[in-house]
Amino acid sequence: MGSGAPSRLVDLILGGKLDALRHDLPELPELDNLFAPEGPIRDAELLAADAFGAAKTWMLANGSTCGVLASIIACVQWHNSRPGGAPLADAPAGSGGGRKSVVILPRDAHKSAVHALVLSGATPCFLPPIRHPESGVGLGVGTAELKAALKEHGDEVAAVFMVSPTYEGACSDVTSAAEACHGAGVPLVVDEAHGAHLAFLGEAQPPPSRPSEEEEEGREGKEEEEGGRDKQGGSVFASGGTEGDGGGSGGGDDFSIERAVTDALATVQSSSPSYLLLASLDAARWDLAGATKNAKRRLREAALIADGVREELSSVEGINVLDLGGESGSAAGCVGTDPLRLTVSFEGGVGGYEADEILIEDFGVYAELPGPDYVTFVFGPGSTVEHGQRLAEALRHVALPAQKRCAHTPQVGIPALLPGEAITQAALDALAAVKESGGVISGCSDATLATMRVVVDLVPSERR
Structure with missing residues (x-):
């Protein structure tokens, strides 16, 4: 403008x-073309790939959502291009006489994954998420359940999709999942929208991404030798990037996953990307992987501040600091947690939505994610000790009232009901609990929940 x-x-x-x-x-010749990069955008993507340890990186101008959309669509297209698959021109998958394309994913995946299923024509195989035995927080998908699904669907599996870390910072066993997928010849798509910073936390980062002391020294030496490339997960919005291994040749025309991702991104991204957003991506990469290591230092300091707040709150009566990676969480399948995320609940106190309202109105403190049972906060490179003290003081205040807590209900961005899914009493109760506790429900035909749009009545007439 x-x-x-x-x-x-x-x-x-x-x-x-x-x-x-x-x-x-706009797209000036000197600024390169996002969809056919040959200049500064290509250079920025190469630098990002090196910083994140990927073979290929695509810059996303429409947030992580378009990365999820493109990744799943690309995997389905690649699957269809292989022998026995439906012809690429015969979308949706399976409509051209070939085998159907199945995507294995957790039921609590972000709605962008569901949208990708609709756009690609893939058939979902939903796996129930493992939940923390004490708090009910989702911890991802178990490796045993994933292996069973891969065996059940065999050659029909086009991709496996998982989320790690979650909103609350729970990290799944991605290493074991990757081994299972690669053994079956299936691409693994990991939604890491909330984990761009994890590889730069040093000793504070959760396994299995934590490098050994020798690897850390080698990485830092390489950064200094190459002029420094420090990265900070601080781009404008959740723009992010999509990483891939660049492999996977397909049919006779050598249709690869890399080409499929490129084609899919051209479909789901804006044809007029914001160069301010693209610049923020490159700046975030530089700040995290550059010679000064400025953002890396600030992130590690933020992790120490978060640890201090956890320790302080652990002794406050009425507040539960959820340790998702503790003994019970580890036994349930969580291999680690994001040290920059803090999730708390209240014993006999207010629920998450009401706590969020109190924090905003009385203290000007905004949570990353208020839920019905708990509230999640995020520390970042700009966090200070004073911020931590202010948060701890505010949470002490919230813990004072004692009011009825709500039952476990869906989180932001995770659909409680999907198109074509049976409407169960449990789903209705969960939606009602969100509404009664002050949460906002989107996507329903009747916002009051007094009526529901029914496509097919599954109840026999004699039971009505």
């Missing part, structure tokens, strides 16, 4: 300065 930007936008958001908007440029 430049000098022609609306004055209210400039005054309200930019403090009367046009500096940022002067860089809000």
